[in-house]
Amino acid sequence: MRDWNILEELWQVIQDRAEHPSAESYVSSILTHRKGVDKSLEKVGEEAVEFIIAAKNQVPERTISEAADLLFHFLVALKASGTDVADVLDELAARRK
Numbered sequence: 129m130r131d132w133n134i135l136e137e138l139w140q141v142i143q144d145r146a147e148h149p150s151a152e153s154y155v156s157s158i159l160t161h162r163k164g165v166d167k168s169l170e171k172v173g174e175e176a177v178e179f180i181i182a183a184k185n186q187v188p189e190r191t192i193s194e195a196a197d198l199l200f201h202f203l204v205a206l207k208a209s210g211t212d213v214a215d216v217l218d219e220l221a222a223r224r225k
Contacts, residue, residue, distance in 0.1 A: 135213075138200065142207050158204055168208035171201040 145155035161167035175198040182190035206213055 135199075135203075139203055139213050142203055146207055155204055159208055165205070165208045168201065168205035172198070172205045175201045 145153050149156040158168050179194035179198045182194045
C-alpha cells in the first residue's frame with residue numbers, strides 16, 4: 129500500500145495557501161477568485177468530466193493524471209466551502225462500523 133501521508137501534506141499546503149494567500153499560488157488564485165466557492169466547484173466539475181472520459185476510454189496514464197487532478201481540486205473545494213477534510217474522514221470511518 130502506498131503512503132497516504134501525501135494527502136495530509138497536500139491538505140496542509142492548501143490550508144497554508146488559504147491563510148497566507150500569494151499571487152504566485154495556484155491554490156490561492158482559486159480560493160480568492162472573484163467567483164468565490166463557485167470557482168473551485170467549477171474546477172471539480174471540469175476535472176471529474178476529464179477523469180470520466182479518461183477512465184471510459186481506458187487510458188491508464190490519463191486516468192491516473194485526471195484522478196490526481198480531481199482529488200487535488202476536491203480538496204481545494206472542501207477548503208473553499210469551509211469544510212475540514214478531517215470531518216469527511218470521520219464520516220467515512222463512521223460508515224465502516
